[in-house]
Amino acid sequence: MKLYNLKDNSEQVSFSQAVKQGLGKQQGLFFPQDLPEFSQAEIDELLKLDFVTRSSRILTAFIGDEIPEAELAARVKAAFAFPAPVTPVEADVATLELYHGPTLAFKDFGGRFMAQALAQVAGEQPVTILTATSGDTGAAVAHAFYRLNNVQVVILYPEGKISPLQEKLFCTLGENIHTVAIKDDFDACQSLVKQAFDDEELKKALHLNSANSINISRLLAQICYYFEAVAQIPAEKRDQLVISVPSGNFGDLTAGLLAKAMGLPVKRFIAATNVNDTVPRFLEEGEWKPHQTVATLSNAMDVSQPNNWPRIEELFRRKGWSLSELGHGVVNDDVTKETVKELDKKGYVSEPHAAVAYRILRDQLQDGEYGLFLGTAHPAKFKESVEAILGKQLPLPAELAERADLPLLSHFLPADFAQLRTFLMERTVK
Numbered sequence: 245m246k247l248y249n250l251k252d253n254s255e256q257v258s259f260s261q262a263v264k265q266g267l268g269k270q271q272g273l274f275f276p277q278d279l280p281e282f283s284q285a286e287i288d289e290l291l292k293l294d295f296v297t298r299s300s301r302i303l304t305a306f307i308g309d310e311i312p313e314a315e316l317a318a319r320v321k322a323a324f325a326f327p328a329p330v331t332p333v334e335a336d337v338a339t340l341e342l343y344h345g346p347t348l349a350f351k352d353f354g355g356r357f358m359a360q361a362l363a364q365v366a367g368e369q370p371v372t373i374l375t376a377t378s379g380d381t382g383a384a385v386a387h388a389f390y391r392l393n394n395v396q397v398v399i400l401y402p403e404g405k406i407s408p409l410q411e412k413l414f415c416t417l418g419e420n421i422h423t424v425a426i427k428d429d430f431d432a433c434q435s436l437v438k439q440a441f442d443d444e445e446l447k448k449a450l451h452l453n454s455a456n457s458i459n460i461s462r463l464l465a466q467i468c469y470y471f472e473a474v475a476q477i478p479a480e481k482r483d484q485l486v487i488s489v490p491s492g493n494f495g496d497l498t499a500g501l502l503a504k505a506m507g508l509p510v511k512r513f514i515a516a517t518n519v520n521d522t523v524p525r526f527l528e529e530g531e532w533k534p535h536q537t538v539a540t541l542s543n544a545m546d547v548s549q550p551n552n553w554p555r556i557e558e559l560f561r562r563k564g565w566s567l568s569e570l571g572h573g574v575v576n577d578d579v580t581k582e583t584v585k586e587l588d589k590k591g592y593v594s595e596p597h598a599a600v601a602y603r604i605l606r607d608q609l610q611d612g613e614y615g616l617f618l619g620t621a622h623p624a625k626f627k628e629s630v631e632a633i634l635g636k637q638l639p640l641p642a643e644l645a646e647r648a649d650l651p652l653l654s655h656f657l658p659a660d661f662a663q664l665r666t667f668l669m670e671r672t673v674k
């Protein structure tokens with residue numbers, strides 16, 4: 245597989261390099277040189293396969309012979325160890341539930357495949373993943389890399405500033421997962437990570453990697469569940485399918501559009517955002533004018549400079565598609581709350597991110613069309629806000645309940661780089 249840097253097309257890398265590097269020069273994103281396409285007959289055959297087998301075929305179409313097919317299949321099987329069910333909500337609307345993984349959000353798919361891809365391309369060389377988290381990312385990264393050979397993971401988080409349950413989710417694993425509570429805030433944690441990456445000697449000794457969120461391996465993994473969704477939708481509805489994607493950094497939508505580019509039948513995509521609406525305004529007015537980011541109920545979408553957008557523009561350019569074909573809409577917190585209630589009345593307990601996507605889908609869906617909105621997180625992940633909106637208690641899902649009584653294994657350090665450095669050298673260099 246060949247990829248090029250969107251900021252400097254002369255920088256070309258293999259899949260392995262792109263996975264290890266994350267970003268190219270000038271912080272440019274990598275984009276695939278070849279966009280594989282399946283014929284209608286091939287798509288029909290693919291849709292008959294099980295999730296893991298089909299996903300291996302889709303990923304092989306991109307990655308080619310850089311990873312032997314049998315090895316890739318084993319990696320996919322390890323990463324996608326949980327289902328992505330389509331659940332009907334109304335006669336003409338269903339949701340794709342992407343929250344049945346260990347950390348209850350769709351980021352488990354991309355995170356776990358990235359972990360497998362990194363372990364594969366690093367080969368026998370030990371690597372250390374160092375990252376800072378304010379909650380969610382740390383949990384996904386920890387679970388994704390847990391027990392992988394030759395990978396040590398160090399996660400810094402601000403002591404006392406993440407929810408106790410959130411902390412239990414990733415600080416009770418142990419083995420190759422080292423969690424460090426820093427006596428300071430999230431910015432201090434990020435600054436320590438940055439200092440570590442600036443320390444060439446440390447970087448070399450530990451083979452430091454950041455497991456960056458814009459890593460191409462994440463996007464490729466996310467393409468697979470769009471195929472899985474279509475496979476579960478009645479065949480006669482497939483050519484009328486409209487998919488609404490709750491968007492923050494626009495990775496999820498990029499993956500959906502790549503699936504369409506491969507030949508998956510999707511009539512239209514909708515970019516659904518909260519009031520952090522840089523993209524919908526851009527699509528309406530043609531001007532890219534990010535505002536100050538605003539805190540909302542759908543906080544994983546509180547992004548005003550979505551970092552995957554250049555990939556979407558490149559894809560539209562390459563395919564000769566027009567951005568005017570991309571559906572879009574914006575929902576504020578009041579409407580989000582009303583929509584969570586409305587969905588509950590229909591018998592579906594949702595959460596703010598999915599509710600944003602549902603609202604816009606419902607408002608824009610036309611007669612004869614079939615709508616699908618992505619359920620990006622388990623409602624219990626946003627327990628406080630959902631319980632406040634619905635005025636009822638949500639049960640704790642097994643993934644959280646089973647960790648709630650385990651002892652915390654975190655280490656405690658002040659926000660002092662010298663001490664962190666000593667810790668890193670002792671814990672991770674074997």
Ligand SMILES: *Cc1c(COP(=O)(O)O)cnc(C)c1O
Nearest residue numbers: 491492493494495496544620621
């Ligand atoms: C990350 C996230 C999103 C936004 O996804 P992007 O790929 O960044 O657009 C939406 N919902 C939830 C629950 C998330 O965690």
